[in-house]
Amino acid sequence: MSRLVLVLGDQLSPEIAALKVADKDRDIVVMAEVTDETGYVPHHPKKIALVLAAMRKFAARLRDDGWQVRYSELDDSENAGSIVGELLRRSEETGASEVLATEPGEWRLITALQEAPIPVSLLEDDRFLASHKAFESWAEGRKSLRMEYFYREMRRKTGYLMDGDKPEGGQWNYDKENRKPPPGEVGFGGPMAFTPDATVEAVLDLVEARFSDNFGSLRPFTLATDRGQARRALAHFIKHALPKFGDYQDAMLNDDRFLYHALISPYLNIGLLDLREVCAAAEEAYRAGDAPLNAVEGFIRQVIGWREFVRGVYFLEGPDYPRNNKLNQQRKLPWLYWGGETRMTCLAKTVEQTREEAYAHHIQRLMVTGNFALLAGIDPAEVHEWYLAVYADAYEWVEAPNVVGMSQFADGGLFASKPYVSSGAYIDRMSDYCGSCAYDVKTKLGEGACPFNLLYWHFLDRQRDRLEGNGRMGNMYRTWDRIDAGKRAQILEEAEAFLERMSAGEVV
Known part of the structure; x- marks a missing residue:
């Protein structure tokens, strides 16, 4: 009896767990473009196009390799609209009564497959270094989870950048x-760009017809959509950008959206690249003397x-993790995150880049859009859904902890x-945004004061009961308390007025 082998749009690797245990001679691969997946948040059109085009090419690759593939395109008249619905349709067609599936990266899909009216065998996704059991064992007994100590375990496990049992x-x-301010000149022309082929063009036409109202520009579309292109993009980064990646990975520029960044996370997260080949390529560049240790270590740290x-x-904390709101932040996400006019250059530039590229690097996400949302008291659930919608590399397993835990501190310090809050001084130090802003980053209150300066103290003041006991926050509160009482009152009054104008839809 044949089985159905489910391959999802972020599992586009021939070494995915379900394919490794399937029988090519009798089992049937099921792949489906469905409305449930394209619409559970208003995904950026570039992300939808990337996934659909890469799925179609991967299905063709599987067929060429001898697999039977039942593939449903989004506009198929018989398309059931959901992953489970497509599995049931293919089961009825083929007589298969069992499904092999690699565990999805989002709890909502895991639940849907577990509750499906057909037996589904879920296999853990072994593309990652740390199994669920291994991470649970590492986390057991720890009151808080800190990446640095986990990272060292991953270095020891893999041997990357190790000198015996010691770090290179x-x-x-x-x-x-790796915290240098932006350079005067960037000697990298950006990530490798690819011209759409016939398969990609067909997908672009489909996405343009169905998702033109979504936030984000679809064209020009230059992303890699198959493994060969993704590997070329990786090689291009390793050769031309990795040597300076470390120095300037936190820097931001008005007129350079990528600096020395790789833009390979979308390819890693859908399976076109494997983390081991990515890290091996970076380490090889270091061993060959082509990239310095600070750059290669910083890059490998992001991956492993x-x-x-x-x-x-994400998997340790369970499906309720994205709904954490330990700081009780309730304000609605302002329209400026969806492209509404703002006088703040840093936010305008980051959102503009996000709209056009489906991409912003980690400091733009953490210290511009994330920092502002946290300071302004935005509901973390709304912030989470925005990040999930607008970035090409966003899947809940990777996005939710970064946003809910790290960016919004909504899990209360678990992560x-x-x-991660700052006044405008950090953005000024790490970018050239402030030089062209309507606000003055040096002005702390009064006419023209940078909103980040006002909101920074407003946030600390309103969250004092929750945060004052944090050992790393003590100096901030002592500084606040030393400010003249009249100035403190003026700062809070001006910050509140700014937030009221923002919530009322005024241009801020």
Whole structure:
């Protein structure tokens, strides 16, 4: 009896667990473009196009490799509209009564498959280094979870950048060397761009017809959509950008959206690249003397440290984790996140880039859009859904802990040791945004004061009962208390007035 082998749109690897145990001679691969997946949040059109085009190419690759594939395109008249519905339709067609599936990366899909009216065998996704059991064992007994210590375990496990049982160069982390302000000139032309072929063009036409109202520009579309292209994009980054990646990974520029960043996370997260080949390529560049240790360590840390860690937290904490709101922030997400006019250059530039590229790098996400949302008291559930919708690399397993835990501190400190909040000074130091802003980053209150300066103290004041006991926040509160009482009152009054104008839909 044949079985159905489910392959999802973020599982586009021939080594995915379900394919590894399936029988090519008798089992039938099921792949489906369904409205449930394209519409559970208003995904960026570029993300939808990336996934659908890559799915179609991967299905063709499986057929060429001898697999039987039942593929449903989004506009198929018989398309059931959901993954479970398509499995039931294909079961009826083929007589298969069992499904093999690799565990999805989102709890909502796991639940749907577990409750499906057909037996589904869920196999753990072994594309990752840390199994659920391994992460649970590491986390057991810890009051808080810190990526740095987990990362060291991953270094030991993989041997990446290790000198025997010690870290290469004598340090685990070279982050102090990776915080340089933006350079005067960027010697990298950006990530490799690809011209759409016939398969991609057909998908672009479909997405344009069905999702033109979604936030985001579909064209030009230059993303890689198959493994060969993704590997070329990786090689391009390793050769031309990795040497300077570490130095400037936190920097931001008005007129350069990528600096020395790789833009390979969308390819990693849908299976076109494997984390092991990515890390091996980076380490090889270091061993060959083509990239410095601080750059390669910082890059590998993002892959085997942050990426593995956030996945561990997501599955450890369970399906309710994205709904955490320990700071009780209730304000609605302002229209400026969807492209509404704002006088704040940093936010305008980051949102504009997000709209056009479905991409912003980690500091733009954490210290511009994330920092502002946290300072302004935005409901973390709304912030979470925005990030999930607008970025091409966003899947709940990776996005929710980064946003709910790290960016919004909504889990109360499980993920991060303190809130990632700053005044405008940080953005000024790490970017050229402030030079062209309507607000003055040096002005702390009164006419023209940078909203980040006002909101920073407003946030600390209103969250004092929750945060004052945090050992890493004490200096901030002592500084606040030393400010003249009249100035403190003026700061709070001006911050509140700003928030009221923002919530009323005024341009801020």
